[in-house]
Amino acid sequence: MANHYLDELDRKILRLIAEDARIPFLEVARLCNVSGAAIHQRIQKLTATGVLKGSQFLVSPEKLGYETCAFIGLFLKDPEQFDRVVDELKKIPEVVECHYTTGSFDMFIKIFAHNNHHLLEIIHDKLQPLGLSRSETIISFHSAFDRQLPILDMLNED
Numbered sequence: 001m002a003n004h005y006l007d008e009l010d011r012k013i014l015r016l017i018a019e020d021a022r023i024p025f026l027e028v029a030r031l032c033n034v035s036g037a038a039i040h041q042r043i044q045k046l047t048a049t050g051v052l053k054g055s056q057f058l059v060s061p062e063k064l065g066y067e068t069c070a071f072i073g074l075f076l077k078d079p080e081q082f083d084r085v086v087d088e089l090k091k092i093p094e095v096v097e098c099h100y101t102t103g104s105f106d107m108f109i110k111i112f113a114h115n116n117h118h119l120l121e122i123i124h125d126k127l128q129p130l131g132l133s134r135s136e137t138i139i140s141f142h143s144a145f146d147r148q149l150p151i152l153d154m155l156n157e158d
Contacts (some may be wrong), residue, residue, distance in 0.1 A: 073105035
């Protein structure tokens with residue numbers, strides 16, 4: 001993956017919209033001392049190059065009754081089945097992240113469940129049939145923080 005050159009204006013735009021994705025482009029333009037058209041063009045460029053991956057509203061799982069957050073390391077019986085297992089994991093709505101990892105796990109997932117009983121049902125009824133030899137579950141009591149990667153004033157290398 002290529003790193004993209006970001007000038008000071010790009011970094012300032014990213015800082016502003018990362019802080020508040022609903023900030024109007026004209027407000028970003030005012031704070032950056034450029035035209036609204038310039039902001040629009042920069043946002044399009046940042047999106048086209050993949051630096052920006054869109055915007056979204058964040059839903060609170062807890063407010064919807066998902067009180068248990070767990071991280072599960074998956075060990076596959078047949079590691080050649082990665083692609084099939086990922087496709088099946090995408091069909092389980094409670095699975096919100098899936099990572100290929102180094103170390104002992106074949107995959108590492110993040111999952112939300114209503115409670116521990118629901119978590120057990122998901123593991124037993126939805127995960128085990130995917131061809132797991134075993135899994136290791138870590139339950140999160142509380143997220144200390146959750147953030148995007150900050151836009152720092154870093155030096156860009158060509």
